[in-house]
Amino acid sequence: MAGGMLAAALAEQSLDIVLLDGAPEPQMPTGAPAARVSALTETSERLLRSVGVWKNMPAHRLQPYDKMEVRDGDGTGEVHFSAADAAASHLGTLVENDSVVAAIFDFCRAACRIDWRSDCRVASVGRREQGWRVELADGQVIDCRLLVGADGARSMVRSAAGLSAPSRDTGHVAVVATLHSAVPHDSCARQAFLDSGPLALLPLYGDGHQCSLVWSLWPDRAAQLMEQSPGSFSHAVTQASQAWLGDLQLVSEPLAFPIHDLHAGDYVCPELALIGDAAHVVHPLAGQGINLGLLDAAVLAEEIGRAIESGRDWSSLALLQRYQRRRRGHNASVVAAMRGFKVLFEQRSPAFRFFRNTGMSLVNRHSMLKGLLAAQALGRFDDAPQSARS
Numbered sequence: 001m002a003g004g005m006l007a008a009a010l011a012e013q014s015l016d017i018v019l020l021d022g023a024p025e026p027q028m029p030t031g032a033p034a035a036r037v038s039a040l041t042e043t044s045e046r047l048l049r050s051v052g053v054w055k056n057m058p059a060h061r062l063q064p065y066d067k068m069e070v071r072d073g074d075g076t077g078e079v080h081f082s083a084a085d086a087a088a089s090h091l092g093t094l095v096e097n098d099s100v101v102a103a104i105f106d107f108c109r110a111a112c113r114i115d116w117r118s119d120c121r122v123a124s125v126g127r128r129e130q131g132w133r134v135e136l137a138d139g140q141v142i143d144c145r146l147l148v149g150a151d152g153a154r155s156m157v158r159s160a161a162g163l164s165a166p167s168r169d170t171g172h173v174a175v176v177a178t179l180h181s182a183v184p185h186d187s188c189a190r191q192a193f194l195d196s197g198p199l200a201l202l203p204l205y206g207d208g209h210q211c212s213l214v215w216s217l218w219p220d221r222a223a224q225l226m227e228q229s230p231g232s233f234s235h236a237v238t239q240a241s242q243a244w245l246g247d248l249q250l251v252s253e254p255l256a257f258p259i260h261d262l263h264a265g266d267y268v269c270p271e272l273a274l275i276g277d278a279a280h281v282v283h284p285l286a287g288q289g290i291n292l293g294l295l296d297a298a299v300l301a302e303e304i305g306r307a308i309e310s311g312r313d314w315s316s317l318a319l320l321q322r323y324q325r326r327r328r329g330h331n332a333s334v335v336a337a338m339r340g341f342k343v344l345f346e347q348r349s350p351a352f353r354f355f356r357n358t359g360m361s362l363v364n365r366h367s368m369l370k371g372l373l374a375a376q377a378l379g380r381f382d383d384a385p386q387s388a389r390s
Contacts, residue, residue, distance in 0.1 A: 132271060175226065
């Protein structure tokens with residue numbers, strides 16, 4: 001998504017762009033909701049609209065949400081806030097990852113200077129005297145003036161550039177699935193912090209009873225859950241959520257994947273930049289990963305566009321360092337916050353639990369604090385790209 005967003009954001013510039021994608025050609029999903037979804041913030045929506053991608057999104061598969069509820073599953077603390085607390089129409093939109101990728105692909109395919117190559121395997125990445133050389137598995141060679149790594153947590157581009165990004169095992173495995181709830185979701189995103197890890201029930205499009213489960217668990221507990229029958233799985237999730245939405249029924253094949261986080265010390269080097277998961281990976285408990293990646297792409301595109309407009313070198317290290325200054329600090333704060341939340345809610349001390357629940361109740365009683373939480377959920381921050389501010 002981040003790499004496609006960068007290509008789309010640069011579509012009107014006088015640049016020849018090649019996007020190398022190892023996956024098959026993206027297709028708009030049909031049928032039941034997919035298990036992998038993203039919670040796009042208001043800022044991400046504005047970015048996609050400004051580029052021209054949003055019109056390609058399948059309206060019938062989008063689920064705006066205007067409320068959030070957060071609970072301490074082992075105590076009495078809870079926080080409720082809504083879009084109204086930040087004078088917004090909604091906090092964000094739940095959408096399948098495949099829909100976002102397909103919408104960006106359709107936009108890029110119509111752009112005359114973007115060459116999106118699917119099923120494309122990269123064999124090696126190497127430095128040239130000026131720029132970079134990418135050799136494909138079929139023997140083709142691509143020389144480029146600027147190389148952008150949007151190739152995920154195990155980024156080949158990052159490794160080739162020698163940019164360090166220590167990976168940290170969070171000790172959790174994420175289990176994701178689509179559920180049917182007895183109680184309507186009411187366009188509300190819900191999250192409970194349990195002893196085993198955070199459990200989120202995210203509203204999906206449809207009859208108002210479809211939800212996406214994202215449950216971060218200890219590895220042994222996740223393995224047990226994945227081995228259970230659909231009925232036992234449904235019962236376990238209903239119990240863990242304290243029947244927040246009544247009885248929950250599994251309607252998709254559950255998926256599980258280990259959770260790591262990482263943050264590159266540098267995002268850039270001469271004629272090369274990292275965006276998205278190649279630069280940073282955060283715990284999914286707040287659903288911020290893809291929103292950070294889309295912001296990376298938008299800020300880098302904005303810096304390149306400004307350089308072209310003023311006749312400056314759009315691949316210079318100085319330009320890339322401006323991109324890094326604008327993005328790394330914001331991303332670092334989110335990485336740190338996600339680590340802090342995990343530590344905060346893993347504490348089992350009765351005294352610590354008391355202060356945690358008291359703090360949540362205090363926030364829930366103050367409209368200004370709830371407004372700040374809503375603004376964070378909307379993805380608003382000071383150095384957002386111009387295209388995200390209107």
